[in-house]
Amino acid sequence: MKVYLDNAATTKVDEKVLKEMLPYFTEKYGNSSSMHLMGNEAKSALEKARHTIAKSVNAKTTEIYFTSGGTEANNWVLKGLFWKNQKLETGKNHLITTKIEHDSILKPCERLEKQGGKITYLDVNKEGFIDLEQLKKAITKETFLVSIMHGNNEIGTIQDIEKIGKICKEKNVLFHTDACQSYTKIPIDVKKTNIDFLTLNAHKIHGPKGIGALYIKEGIEMTYLLHGGGHEKGKRSGTQNIPGIVGFAKAVEIANSKDVKKMEKLRDKFIEKILDIPNTTLNGPKENRLPNNINISFNDVEGESIGGYLENAGIFVSTGSACMSNTLSSSHVLEAIKLKPLQANSSIRFSISKYTTEKDLDYLMKKIPDIIKKLRRLSPLVK
Ligand SMILES: Cc1ncc(COP(=O)(O)O)c(C=O)c1O
Numbered sequence: 236m237k238v239y240l241d242n243a244a245t246t247k248v249d250e251k252v253l254k255e256m257l258p259y260f261t262e263k264y265g266n267s268s269s270m271h272l273m274g275n276e277a278k279s280a281l282e283k284a285r286h287t288i289a290k291s292v293n294a295k296t297t298e299i300y301f302t303s304g305g306t307e308a309n310n311w312v313l314k315g316l317f318w319k320n321q322k323l324e325t326g327k328n329h330l331i332t333t334k335i336e337h338d339s340i341l342k343p344c345e346r347l348e349k350q351g352g353k354i355t356y357l358d359v360n361k362e363g364f365i366d367l368e369q370l371k372k373a374i375t376k377e378t379f380l381v382s383i384m385h386g387n388n389e390i391g392t393i394q395d396i397e398k399i400g401k402i403c404k405e406k407n408v409l410f411h412t413d414a415c416q417s418y419t420k421i422p423i424d425v426k427k428t429n430i431d432f433l434t435l436n437a438h439k440i441h442g443p444k445g446i447g448a449l450y451i452k453e454g455i456e457m458t459y460l461l462h463g464g465g466h467e468k469g470k471r472s473g474t475q476n477i478p479g480i481v482g483f484a485k486a487v488e489i490a491n492s493k494d495v496k497k498m499e500k501l502r503d504k505f506i507e508k509i510l511d512i513p514n515t516t517l518n519g520p521k522e523n524r525l526p527n528n529i530n531i532s533f534n535d536v537e538g539e540s541i542g543g544y545l546e547n548a549g550i551f552v553s554t555g556s557a558c559m560s561n562t563l564s565s566s567h568v569l570e571a572i573k574l575k576p577l578q579a580n581s582s583i584r585f586s587i588s589k590y591t592t593e594k595d596l597d598y599l600m601k602k603i604p605d606i607i608k609k610l611r612r613l614s615p616l617v618k
Pocket residue numbers: 243244303304305306307309337339384386387388413414415416436437438445446447558
């Protein structure tokens with residue numbers, strides 16, 4: 236049996252998405268910039284997809300720019316705005332973010348610090364929520380951007396972006412949110428929430444990898460990262476990935492609240508059953524949590540060992556963030572919620588999807604108690 240519980244890392248492409256994409260590889264493969272009929276065919280698919288994505292977050296079609304994924308969109312906002320402010324000599328060089336962002340925010344921040352940027356990394360509480368008062372106090376005349384993720388990829392915390400957007404509007408500061416994990420799971424309305432930039436991608440929602448989008452509120456100018464043939468209104472050059480874009484839009488189109496409710500129900504059942512195993516703790520919040528995220532510390536055992544045993548049983552999970560698992564360093568998110576290193580190292584992220592079933596959960600529950608028992612027997616930490 237194969238049980239895939241690593242859907243926060245990536246998801247299976249939905250058959251309907253694949254079916255929608257295929258003709259754009261083999262029949263309708265024109266370049267959307269070409270002036271002939273096949274180019275027009277690609278161009279109209281591109282604009283239809285742009286419209287679908289715009290509508291899903293209450294943006295205008297002209298405010299959506301396709302990128303190669305969430306990483307590029309995040310890099311674009313941070314670097315593009317910083318460089319624009321540098322060029323205009325506005326004196327704004329301060330960015331506010333959090334300690335629990337994805338690396339595609341934190342690594343660009345490190346780069347900007349080397350170029351004269353000042354970064355404030357907001358703390359989070361034990362459940363991963365920022366303190367809105369700390370945010371208010373951190374905003375200064377030099378602040379050019381507040382970048383706070385919507386749903387956290389490791390512990391599932393959903394920040395109150397409506398309140399954050401309101402604060403940013405009152406203080407007249409631009410607001411960016413990375414919604415790669417929450418998109419189509421938690422409703423997002425860029426107008427109501429005062430969002431100026433929004434990062435989205437497809438591969439977390441049963442769409443293809445290598446495609447994403449950035450919403451840029453109308454009228455905001457920033458420096459571009461990719462110069463070339465002038466695609467995306469000259470702001471993001473590079474021949475558009477039409478199959479990917481069409482698949483992205485289809486994934487958005489078929490996402491629905493019924494699937495979200497199903498995941499929430501299964502998530503809660505999962506958490507309840509797993510916490511029955513002695514000496515286990517839930518990381519992240521009980522409420523305002525991503526519908527597909529379950530993060531558990533199996534105290535006194537090493538997460539990597541649990542992961543290995545689960546893999547042998549055909550169950551695929553993640554220890555910390557998948558993007559970081561190869562470094563084996565302690566997760567910055569678990570560190571930020573003040574888990575002790577041993578507790579952080581004993582954590583496993585189980586992330587479900589609309590394809591996860593009760594049967595999968597039963598199979599996991601058949602396997603995992605014995606694995607934990609065995610590892611605890613071997614653990615030098617258990618007296
Ligand atoms: C919160 C978050 N932001 C950004 C990304 C990066 O997106 P992509 O893989 O499309 O570059 C991810 C994916 O791991 C993510 O979880």
